[in-house]
Amino acid sequence: MMAALVQSNPRTGDLGGNMEFLVAAVQRAAAADAELCLAPEMALCGPNAGDILLRTGFVEECREVLNAAALRLAEGRNPPLLLGAPVSNPVPTGKSLQSGAVLLHEGRVRVLGRKILLPSGGIHDEAGYFEPGVACGVLSLKGWRFCVTLGEDAWNEESAHIGRRLFSRDPVADFFSAGGADCLINLCARPYEQGRVAPHEQLLARLAERYRIPVLAVNMVGGNDSLVYYGGSLALDNLGRYNGRAEFFAEDLLLADLSGKRPATRLDPATGEAAPCPEEPERLRPEEELWRAVVLGLGDFVRKCGFGRALLGLSGGADSALVAALAAEALGPENVAALLMPASGFGEEGMEDALALARNLGVSSHVLPVSPLLDAFERLFGQNFAGGLSGFPGKNTLARIRGALLMAYANCFDAMLLATVDKSEAAVGRATLYGDLCGGIAPIGDLYKDQVRALCRHYNRKHPGAIPEAILRKTPSTEGALGRGDGDPLSSAVLDPLLRDILEGRENLQGLVRRGHDPAAARQAEILVRKSEFKRRQSPPALHLTARGFGGGMRIPVASV
């Protein structure tokens, strides 16, 4: 039995385009003797389609596209295709949709399974749209009996959980205690989060071992709003050993022979050429994995929003340097513009470094001195209000003048503005709303300051000297617009560890002190995180890269105590 894992990158809502890609992949797989094709959970409509799912007639549109594809695939010697798609709930109560595993075979469309364990909370909202199914699906094909699962349905094995199990049922255990199968299929759409790729592969390996069956897990790939699906679709043998894996962070097609007679191969999606999978599974270094996730998420977001170009403001600091390097790789340096907006006393000293960076990256740069604009604001304000625009209102106004110029450039040249805010700044509100928080997306909004520096150094290892050392030597507190006054107890050195314990650790004040943080700093950080929610609520979507990212992974009330 030769299976083809179609690792697709769907556009949300583009039923026709997504299906077209799958049909072409099935035809290529057929030419390579595949007998069964698998595509990800929600491959038809894209993941997190939100209220698009609720549009009148949407599930009928899905059905029509599936029917048409089934008929097309039946004209020729194509293998069946099993993919994820929204389907109608046949029961008259409960939500009207379910998350289905749908088989296109011999010109017909058949719902083989309906997802049972629907995640909710954090970035997940499946429980808000779908009614849960009852049991895993079954596919019988050429003497093989497959257990068909969607996403979380296969991930609740008891031994897999160190902490709390969020679902009490294990649908796969139920399935095997009621009969069993020769192979486990898992269609999923699993977003990238740091440090969670390898443990998930271990979970799948334990499943294969426990039930002594090969496992085929096909994952989605590509950026969709805040989430980056990471691909890496996996074929394991019946002892849980690596058989083959599709590319991380790229469309791919993996061919795996379940009998184990032939080694797994990959078909290049561009050329169609077959290449054997490496004998040992490739491991990405954590920084390279993170780098690729951001490049894919940034590039896909810009492209899927219909843009070909991006711009950003270069301050001479590490954040904007990293975003510039990421954008140059994601979109091509010829499609990236950098605006430098010095003002007397604010960030003038970093301009040489910023210009050198732009030259090194090959992105275009423009220098717009903004002091005259700030003067004009100060004049008008001072004429009307005693006290004028001194202190932080003035700094904020400067940031907003820069934001307005960046947006004017974006409007004039049809480019998407990239926000350069990082997670440390977003957490405590060290950024100006409608100023440096302007942008279509915040590519590094889920990376702490220390991670920003680590990724810059990672980039410089591949491109020596690209990011000038002077930029990396600056401490964040000296980064003009973002620095705070003297005597700030939340210096960068204490802030990142504190924020990790507050955000990732969900610690309260007592817990923070118990972990050794200074009580005054802990208290201040905790208040700032809470009080800054109004800024984050109006910030561009941040790419979600950790289990507790600001791109949907956290929900904090704006007005709270």
Place this chain on the structure above:
Amino acid sequence: MMAALVQSNPRTGDLGGNMEFLVAAVQRAAAADAELCLAPEMALCGPNAGDILLRTGFVEECREVLNAAALRLAEGRNPPLLLGAPVSNPVPTGKSLQSGAVLLHEGRVRVLGRKILLPSGGIHDEAGYFEPGVACGVLSLKGWRFCVTLGEDAWNEESAHIGRRLFSRDPVADFFSAGGADCLINLCARPYEQGRVAPHEQLLARLAERYRIPVLAVNMVGGNDSLVYYGGSLALDNLGRYNGRAEFFAEDLLLADLSGKRPATRLDPATGEAAPCPEEPERLRPEEELWRAVVLGLGDFVRKCGFGRALLGLSGGADSALVAALAAEALGPENVAALLMPASGFGEEGMEDALALARNLGVSSHVLPVSPLLDAFERLFGQNFAGGLSGFPGKNTLARIRGALLMAYANCFDAMLLATVDKSEAAVGRATLYGDLCGGIAPIGDLYKDQVRALCRHYNRKHPGAIPEAILRKTPSTEGALGRGDGDPLSSAVLDPLLRDILEGRENLQGLVRRGHDPAAARQAEILVRKSEFKRRQSPPALHLTARGFGGGMRIPVASV
């Protein structure tokens, strides 16, 4: 049996303050011979507490506050208090929290019930935080047996549903088929949505009739982020007839005698004075109901964010006029400032009307001519980029200059900026991101243009001439900054009905045409709604006033087809 319904307005996360209010209410109710006090679902921590619920030790903090209150109430002849609060899930799998009904009685804290039907989707996210309970709670007190329910648990009676029932179980039916009770208690936190107050009272009346028991439904009141809890806690007799009702949109305390011997009374929360409920239930006119909802939601948001003052930009159009009138009522006119920012060719003609409005409302006004600022931007941009800032980039820049001035005022004078965008504009993106979309909250962001005019006229009926007729006579397309060019097929007259069918009706293109809309206009509106999501995602929270409000009631991907 005399019951007291404590209609409280909690602050999210303020466990101590919220409990303090409840304890004081119980003591006042005791003085009025109440034998049982009821407080809303989640009265302890406030509704939609989000990730505050997940903080390490949070449920223990809740427990401590409950324990301390139970001990305080036991010192004295206080009746038991039944209230909603987060409680621990005793089962080791599933989410660790549940939404509980907790009894404070004789110095002890007892969990009587755990919410079963947890809403998800739209504004609801309870399924993301809580594990569902199994059955309704029971309270036995002085010979009475009460069925204790939380929110939706009591609202799934079969006859109550015209459309689809989202839950298949009816926990109240299960409870009564297994024994029954003498009275049904429903603790809830039900947000306001237009047209849904009376039908909900009818549902409660049907429950009373069906089971021949009195019903006590205590609702929360107050604004919490986008949601406005409307109060109107209700006591019905065992035939479903009105016995008494607490105030809409205000804190209140309702005393209801279940034996029906004494008429229901209300205790004024300020003076403590008792007043009998009217014999017939008061009905608010739809416009007055909506007006009060917005005034409460706006005022509570500003206050709960820690502000005492607000400001807004007055354009001479109906939207900003309405927001000014609402803010003056919610916060007092002395706490509201209006900025007028004329620019040559953009909105200068409305300034006299805007000044008259400010005078009529008693809010302070300041005129800041912004042409010099726009000129400075155009000069700098033109020096650097051929073509300069003509067309819509220039209009957007003007809006952003105004936004920066408003925010500078907000920063200097510690006031919250109110955004004046309405639902029609937000739907199709007829507003400038980081420009007129700046603000802490969008009070009328869930009202269509025709509703804005209707509320202005409603206000003028109470305050004749307050909003100058010239403002109301303008058609939206002549409202300077927001108007579009000539030949726009989406004039205001066709836009509102189209948007209602797209947003409230969830119609697709075919459905829109079937309902008589022009196909080109329908197609354009549908695309604009989709393409404007990036603006809404970064807009201030809109008060949620309809079942499909932009304040959390809709979830649309930014990048979709």
